[in-house]
Amino acid sequence: MGQGSPNLFENNIFANMRSGVRPGGFMLTKRIAACCNFQHGARVVDIGCGTGTTVEYLRDVGGLYAIGVDLSALLVEQGKKRTGDLQLIQSSGEELPFDDHSFDGVLAECSLSVMSDVGRVFAEMNRILVPGGKLGITDLYARDRSCNFGACNSSGIMTYNEMAQVLRDHGFKIMVFEDQSRFLKEFVVKFIMEHGSAEELWQCAGIEKSDKKTYKLGYYLLIAEKCS
Numbered sequence: 001m002g003q004g005s006p007n008l009f010e011n012n013i014f015a016n017m018r019s020g021v022r023p024g025g026f027m028l029t030k031r032i033a034a035c036c037n038f039q040h041g042a043r044v045v046d047i048g049c050g051t052g053t054t055v056e057y058l059r060d061v062g063g064l065y066a067i068g069v070d071l072s073a074l075l076v077e078q079g080k081k082r083t084g085d086l087q088l089i090q091s092s093g094e095e096l097p098f099d100d101h102s103f104d105g106v107l108a109e110c111s112l113s114v115m116s117d118v119g120r121v122f123a124e125m126n127r128i129l130v131p132g133g134k135l136g137i138t139d140l141y142a143r144d145r146s147c148n149f150g151a152c153n154s155s156g157i158m159t160y161n162e163m164a165q166v167l168r169d170h171g172f173k174i175m176v177f178e179d180q181s182r183f184l185k186e187f188v189v190k191f192i193m194e195h196g197s198a199e200e201l202w203q204c205a206g207i208e209k210s211d212k213k214t215y216k217l218g219y220y221l222l223i224a225e226k227c228s
């Protein structure tokens with residue numbers, strides 16, 4: 001999503017989703033927290049947090065010190081209205097307003113693929129994490145490994161190999177990779193039942209109709225560790 005272009009996630013349909021705008025909801029958030037083995041009080045930041053549903057969950061259910069960052073001032077505002085004492089900051093993932101080595105964990109749930117410069121986001125994540133800090137991602141991916149990054153689609157969706165390369169280039173080692181595509185199917189079916197079509201969803205993700213068939217859209221969960 002380019003700076004200055006309209007943020008389609010500010011649409012009321014998405015802003016009012018109670019367990020966030022992502023396949024798997026809190027089930028996958030719980031799985032990320034378990035895989036990362038965060039200790040009570042661990043400092044974590046959720047990048048592309050929307051209205052902060054995950055920040056609230058990690059704080060209240062997980063006992064973590066959780067902060068959220070989102071590009072949208074409107075979504076941050078809505079999150080703070082819903083729960084006054086949530087720590088939500090309006091900022092871009094490409095320029096995080098935090099000190100070096102100040103977090104034990106970083107999450108990005110269904111947000112990386114809509115960010116304009118993933119390399120810069122990973123560099124920032126690496127900078128703010130302590131050595132050995134954990135990165136938990138859930139997102140769309142292209143299951144067809146023959147696709148080439150940037151060539152096969154108009155969105156920021158990558159194949160596993162492309163993602164692994166960018167992570168390595170930015171000082172991360174992959175610890176866990178799981179295909180969670182069944183949650184994508186469930187999410188899309190539920191969305192169609194509630195809203196009549198999934199067009200708004202694909203539009204938000206920057207996906208053209210023809211793209212879906214070309215690169216076999218899937219959903220993954222990935223845990224990586226910052227190399228010391």
Ligand SMILES: C[S@@+](CC[C@H](N)C(=O)[O-])C[C@H]1O[C@@H](n2cnc3c(N)ncnc32)[C@H](O)[C@@H]1O
Nearest residue numbers: 009020021022048049050070071072092093111
């Ligand atoms: C699919 S929504 C996911 C929101 C949230 N993670 C959830 O699960 O409900 C993607 C979010 O990424 C945010 N976003 C897009 N580009 C961003 C950027 N460069 N930096 C920070 N947030 C961004 C959008 O405003 C939106 O809230």
